[in-house]
Amino acid sequence: MKDTKIEIKNLSVFFNYVQALNKINLEIQSNKVTSIIGPSGCGKTSLLRTINRMNELIKGFLHKGEVLIDGINIYDKNIDLVKLRKLVGMVFQNSNLFPKSIYENIVFAPTLQGINEKGILDEIVERVCTQAAIWKEIKDKLNSNALNLSAGQQQRLCIARTLAAEPSILLMDEPASALDPISTAKIEELILELKNEYTILLVTHNMQQAARVSDYTAFLYMGQLIEFGRTPKMFTNPINKQTEDYITGRFG
Amino acid sequence: MERPIDIHIEKLKTRLIKMCSLVDDQVDKAIEEIVSGKNTVVNEIEIADRRVDKFDLKIDRIIHRIIALNQPVAVDLRLLLSAMKININLERIGDLAVNISRTADELKLQDKILSNIKFEKIAGEIKHMLKLAFDSFINNDTDLAKNLFVHEENLDRLVDFSQNKLVEIMKEDPAIIDEAMKINSILEELERIGDHATNIGKEVYFIVSSKSLKHLDSDDINSLDDI
Ligand SMILES: Nc1ncnc2c1ncn2[C@@H]1O[C@H](COP(=O)(O)OP(=O)(O)OP(=O)(O)O)[C@@H](O)[C@H]1O
């Protein structure tokens, strides 16, 4: 059963009049993992950032086309950006924790939303850290500096922090690219867990990762969507020759 | 830690085990048909064979997908490569059962011949070998797998004996040659079922130990260290 969460219609993106995305049409399904793959500079990050309007922070950004979430165009004039960014959480390639305690990092979003009661905040911290599979490792040092954690732990903490804002969409830009195989496996397992509750978009350079965790895969090349479909089909029998060349490592 | 690939491999094993039981049933019915002279089961075996063919395709597809999506290594990779071959062997056993039942369908005088050629023993040996092959696969049991080689030799001897007996019978009573030749071809096909069962055992041994038993005879195999 198809259940579209995000609909990208004819989306083009420009930075200083240089085109980064060219007429992208894409339907992202609810509670599925969709991977975005493609060579460096093809527009993966730009595409993710149109979904929570992060691109607008960049000077010279221009866009054409629509992005609908639950049927509502998020580029509409009266969209509340704060609400949008709460709805659409983002995890970046490198952890971007604040140089503060683990606890403070996690409660950042809930406090912004006006939650002050210690009991409730404690509950949120335990819940999201458990979801992000990091609770056991940090529960005894919630007050220590978040930046003292290992890279893999920091990345999972970023995920926990994002979950604390209670988004319904998770954008992940190469969440495991700096991690060892075990931490990577943990993040992948986590992604599979989380998709029961969230709609996930995953940018990855690791083709095998896309194959392992995603239900759908989109292949971008030079700002164009070359192929989009179910992951098993893409990785056993892609339709497009360029896709086949890319996933088999024959590119360029 | 359960990995995503574990779920897929579990599904694959379940399919293969179902296929084992389908094929087992086909062979049982074919043997039953020879012994009892009932001609009603050909159709059943053919229907079962179409199911087996569907399983065969499905299993190929599952393996293809698991390899493409999970990049298996080490024991996972061995299991998948072997599962592919086990699948082929199972499918062949099913085909042989169909052939046998079609030939059995044409028999009229088997009562006269079968009791003279130790057919019961051959049938028993085949059934036992299939059980060993399937049990060794289901339980990753290399002892059961190795055991198959003893039985294969036994089967070869029994088939040899029966074929010699058939020659004698034909000499004594030329009128029965036609029938005896049919039984001879059944014997050969049963022997091949035994070979396929043994092949399955070899694959199980390979999955567990990573040692290949291909092209070894039973003396080589009995002198292998236990793993
Ligand atoms: N802030 C920016 N200002 C100007 N151009 C930009 C900016 N961000 C991205 N671009 C350009 O847009 C294009 C797509 O960049 P994007 O970051 O989306 O690629 P990517 O697929 O994420 O690459 P990578 O795999 O290296 O992260 C590139 O040509 C890039 O130079």
Ligand SMILES: [Mg+2]
């Ligand atoms: Mg990028």
